[in-house]
Amino acid sequence: MEGPDEAALDSAVLDLSGETAGEDVRDDTSPFFVSKKAAAVLKHAILDKYVVPFASKVGKYAPDGRVVYLDGYAGPGRYDDGTPGSPALILESAAAIADFRKLDCYFIEKNRKNFQSLSQLVEEARGQGLAAHALQGRVERHLDHVLEAAQGSPLFAFLDPFGLGITFEALTERIFGSRRASRQPTEVLLNFNANAVRRIGGLLTSRKDTPGKPATLRALDVACGGDWWREEFLDSRDNAEAVGRITRGFARRVGREVGAGSWTVGVRNRANLQVAYNLVHFSRHRDGLWLFGEAASLAQVEWRRACLPPETPGMLFNPGDTFEQEEEARRLRWIKRIRANLEDLLHKHGSFVVGNHQAEVLAGVLGEARERHVRAAIKELFREGKTTCNGVGNVRDLRVTGTY
Ligand SMILES: C[S@@+](CC[C@H](N)C(=O)[O-])C[C@H]1O[C@@H](n2cnc3c(N)ncnc32)[C@H](O)[C@@H]1O
Incomplete structure (x- = not known):
């Protein structure tokens, strides 16, 4: 494949580091946002290092240099200790490129308490002249409005739920499909939850009479675009293989449906732990896939540094000493x-x-x-x-x- 519009590079499977295993079982009132876990560094560093190059590149040919950014599961914006979550990080990026690109940011958050802090952050950003909007409710409810606002401009969507996110149909038909006629680039970075795959896949062989089992299995069918994942799960030797096969299968199917190449980044809590979730990036442009590879590589350096145990004063040797x-x-x-x-x-x-x-x-x-x-x-x-x-x-x- 030569031209960037043909994009369909083979899916590249990366296996990087990670965030808190069990993230998907936390509910909205969990202490997830108290302080940033070392591994969220990877997710945020990827965003931080990718969105600016993306917006700089695609915004060159966009009307008024406007690029739309959608954070569908935004959270409160910042952790309780002030560390930036994805919205605060992106608003910093928007400010950094404001002289030459207009990053028009839409943040959607369902939880009322998270939404309150998010709104405050968005108000501050608007006060600085940035284009930012906070929308309360489910992403499914606001999606069409944001897609309409994005018509005629490039779009980058970050979808980062705790568990299963939007349906396969919403991803392929509503997000990518609605932009088929547009010549403007469309990219998605989504969190494909490995814990959800393990937990729901486990129901296939469980003898327990779990309430709501058929509906839970169907929920993963809907997220994956069919029940093909069930056979993959049952044919795998262990959960790790199942998660890998199902994530790759998902990325391949979405890619085929929308004519995009993809990266899959396995995110672990630490190098020796199981994958907590996979970040899957879809781009129809060869340039986007190349730039994403750069961002993923740079982000890993940050993650490896963040994983170092804290220095112990008075110790003759600290693990950080050999980092370089x-x-x-x-x-x-x-x-x-x-x-x-x-x-x-x-x-x-x-x-x-x-x-x-x-x-x-x-x-x-x-x-x-x-x-x-x-x-x-x-x-x-x-x-x-x-x-x-x-x-x-x-x-x-x-x-x-x-x-x-
Ligand atoms: C993993 S957190 C997001 C973290 C954030 N992206 C970051 O990196 O700082 C997921 C968030 O999605 C919210 N949420 C869950 N279901 C949602 C839905 N259907 N629509 C919008 N937000 C939802 C939760 O309340 C939670 O704040």
């Missing part, structure tokens, strides 16, 4: 892997453009490594006389040509 060394070891490992991938591509094609082979160039390090590591690998090959490409310029546009 470990990052350097990762960097070298990634460059080595990318080099091997580039050499394979050279063998196969003789000459190729990096941006047309994102998945192959980054095979094995997808979502971990980023542009700078690709550039470093190309430069190594250049120094060794294996390519005529010196690695200078926009990495995605570089043509790597063999010398043999």
Whole structure:
């Protein structure tokens, strides 16, 4: 696939780090928003690092540089300790690009208490001249209004429920479908809850007479766009395999339906814990998928740092002391892997453009490594006389040509 409009890159499956397992079983009155858990750092860092490049790029051709941002499950905006939640973070991004892009932000929140703090945040933002709207109620109720407001402008939707979110039909038909005629980009980042898959999938084999079992199973059918997930669950050796297969199946089906490529980022509480949820990103543009890979890679650095245990005063050795060394070891490992991938591509094609082979160039390090590591690998090959490409310029546009 060459042109960005054809987008359908293969789904790339990343497996990164994570947030509190069991998030989906919390209810609206839970202490979830008291302070930010280390792993929410990953989710927020991805948003933080992606929305600005996205808005900068797609807003270039949009009327008045306006880009619509929808946060469908917004929460209170900030944690109780003042740390930004997704709305506060995005409003900071909106302020940072206000000189050249108008990020028109719609935040939807069902819970009354959360909505009160959200409204306050939105009022402050409006006071600073930003375009922000807080809508109380269920996302399903407000969706059409926001989609109407987004007509003619690019749209980025972030859907981050505690459990199952909007239906497959709402995602594919209402969000993507309503924008079919529009030439403006549409992207979605959604939280596909692994705990919900494990919990609901477990009902398939449970002998217990759980009340509401058929309705609960149907709820996952509706979220997944059919009951295909049931067979995937039953055919899997364990829950981890089931979550992986069902998330990939979901991403593939949505992608096929709406003509988009996707990234799937497994979010764990810590590297050795099970996936709490997957962040799935859909874009119809090759550029969007490339930029998202950059954001995911950068976000992971923040997450790894946030996972370090707090320093203990008086200790001779703190885990943070070796952080930079470990990052350097990762960097070298990634460059080595990318080099091997580039050499394979050279063998196969003789000459190729990096941006047309994102998945192959980054095979094995997808979502971990980023542009700078690709550039470093190309430069190594250049120094060794294996390519005529010196690695200078926009990495995605570089043509790597063999010398043999
Ligand atoms: C995981 S939290 C959102 C966290 C927020 N995105 C952040 O990163 O700071 C999910 C929020 O969705 C709200 N919610 C649950 N169901 C909803 C629905 N149908 N429509 C809108 N909001 C809903 C909950 O009250 C909760 O505040």
